[in-house]
Every structure is written in C-alpha cells, then in structure tokens.
Amino acid sequence: MISFNFRRAYPDNTPHPPHGLWFAMNDKGVLVTRHEGETVLPYGETALPNLLRPEHTLLLGYLDDTPCFACYIADETLPSATRQFGLRDLYGRVPEAQHAIAGYASQLLLWQRSSNYCSVCGQALVQIAGEWGKRCLSCKRDVYPPVNPCTITLIHDGDRALLTHKAGWGNRYGLVAGFVEPGESLEDCLRREAAEEVGANVADITYFSSQPWPYPHQLMLGFFARYTSGTGQIDQNELDEARWTTRDEINAGVVGIPPKLSIARQLIDHWLTHAV
Ligand SMILES: [Zn+2]
Numbered sequence: 001m002i003s004f005n006f007r008r009a010y011p012d013n014t015p016h017p018p019h020g021l022w023f024a025m026n027d028k029g030v031l032v033t034r035h036e037g038e039t040v041l042p043y044g045e046t047a048l049p050n051l052l053r054p055e056h057t058l059l060l061g062y063l064d065d066t067p068c069f070a071c072y073i074a075d076e077t078l079p080s081a082t083r084q085f086g087l088r089d090l091y092g093r094v095p096e097a098q099h100a101i102a103g104y105a106s107q108l109l110l111w112q113r114s115s116n117y118c119s120v121c122g123q124a125l126v127q128i129a130g131e132w133g134k135r136c137l138s139c140k141r142d143v144y145p146p147v148n149p150c151t152i153t154l155i156h157d158g159d160r161a162l163l164t165h166k167a168g169w170g171n172r173y174g175l176v177a178g179f180v181e182p183g184e185s186l187e188d189c190l191r192r193e194a195a196e197e198v199g200a201n202v203a204d205i206t207y208f209s210s211q212p213w214p215y216p217h218q219l220m221l222g223f224f225a226r227y228t229s230g231t232g233q234i235d236q237n238e239l240d241e242a243r244w245t246t247r248d249e250i251n252a253g254v255v256g257i258p259p260k261l262s263i264a265r266q267l268i269d270h271w272l273t274h275a276v
Contacts, residue, residue, distance in 0.1 A: 041094060147219050152223070156226060
C-alpha cells in the first residue's frame with residue numbers, strides 16, 4: 001500500500017498547463033526514455049510531438065505540483081532513445097507513485113477509447129463537464145469509467161496458509177481471489193470464492209488493504225480469513241492445485257510467491273511476520 005500526494009483533475013474548459021510528466025502508452029506499453037542513465041517517464045511540453053495525438057491527451061492531475069498527462073501514442077516506430085514497458089514490467093523502474101498513476105492513466109485511456117457510443121441506443125456519448133462520466137443525450141443515461149471489485153484472501157490455519165496454483169504459473173503460487181457478483185457483500189464474495197475454488201469454509205474475516213489493479217480495471221480488496229473446515233476440492237476450471245504451505249516453506253523458497261507489485265504478495269509478507 002502506497003500513499004502519495006496526487007490531486008486529481010477532471011475535464012473542463014481551462015487550458016492545460018504547458019509542461020508535465022507524460023504517461024504515453026498504447027497496447028504495447030508505457031513509453032519511457034533515458035535521462036542521465038536512468039529510466040524516466042518523458043517530461044516536458046509534449047512527450048514526443050510526432051507520436052502524440054493531441055486530441056487524446058488527458059490531464060490526469062498533479063503529482064505534488066507536477067501536471068500529469070495521459071495520451072495514447074500512435075503505433076509507429078519509436079525513436080531510438082525510447083522504450084516501452086508493460087505496466088507490470090514498469091514496476092520498480094520508475095518511482096512507485098508514477099507507476100500507480102500509470103495504472104490510472106491506462107484505465108482512463110481505455111475508458112476514453114471504449115465509451116464513444118451509448119450501449120443502449122447507439123448515439124454518440126458526450127463528456128460531462130467536471131467528471132470523467134459521459135452522457136447519452138437521447139436516453140439520458142450517464143456512464144462512468146468501470147471499477148470491478150475483487151476479493152483476494154489469505155486463508156490461514158495456524159502456521160499454514162492456503163496457496164493456489166493455475167496451469168502455466170510454473171513455481172509461482174497465488175491466493176484465492178474472485179470478482180464480486182451483483183448482490184454480494186465483500187464477505188459473501190470471499191466465502192463463496194473460498195468454497196468454490198478450494199472447498200474451504202472460513203471464519204474470522206479481517207480486512208487488510210486495497211489496491212487498484214489496472215488489468216484492465218479491477219479494485220483488489222485484500223483479506224485474511226481463518227480456515228474452519230472443508231473438503232479441499234478445487235475448482236478444476238480455475239486451478240490445478242491448492243496447497244497448504246508453512247511460513248518456513250515460503251521463507252525457504254520451496255514455493256514461489258507473487259511479485260512485490262501485487263496485494264497477494266503484501267498479504268503473504270504481512271502473514272509471514274504477524275499473527276493474523
Ligand atoms: Zn442512449
């Protein structure tokens with residue numbers, strides 16, 4: 001969980017500030033350049049004028065006092081001084097706050113590109129002033145950038161934690177997770193996912209923290225829950241293994257755990273050093 005000083009901006013008619021930090025991306029990743037040997041996001045008046053589509057530039061807000069722009073870059077040959085990294089691979093290469101804003105940028109750029117028409121009547125949507133929402137003037141519907149909540153849970157039983165594995169993950173294990181469905185509380189979702197995915201009944205649910213997960217627009221809500229009973233029957237459509245693992249096994253590297261970027265890892269790291 002990180003915190004940083006970011007003041008959000010919303011679409012209005014005031015001119016954009018002249019300089020800023022550029023979160024320029026397309027489906028291949030986020031554009032970075034080199035400055036004094038370091039990987040940095042482009043900074044300046046425009047990131048790379050020949051690559052930008054100015055009509056798609058969004059002012060996201062201000063990191064401390066630095067304006068942050070998002071733009072979708074044309075799919076052309078990039079200048080040799082630049083590279084692109086996928087959002088996950090960008091983690092650790094730029095400051096954590098910038099990585100978080102890159103995730104926000106990717107969600108808003110996707111929203112701008114995918115919300116041009118009303119899904120009911122097909123009319124063009126118009127921007128609502130002062131927010132990211134859009135309006136259909138024909139059927140008076142307002143629509144907003146999607147955020148899909150998901151629970152992710154470290155199920156524990158004394159000195160053991162229940163880790164999950166999907167086909168193709170190699171030696172990396174994860175945690176029980178799933179989307180909140182309509183009509184569910186977070187606790188309902190967590191209990192359902194534990195029962196469906198790994199055949200576990202749980203109690204003593206405690207909240208840990210949350211994390212935006214822009215792949216493409218989830219909000220992960222992390223919990224701990226104590227195992228009480230269950231068959232251990234896994235959902236073979238989702239998993240190929242669920243495994244009880246001790247702290248010593250994790251510390252010894254017997255099983256691989258998720259990358260530091262993820263809330264799954266933060267839950268595991270917390271559990272390794274705390275009673276939950
Ligand atoms: Zn409509």
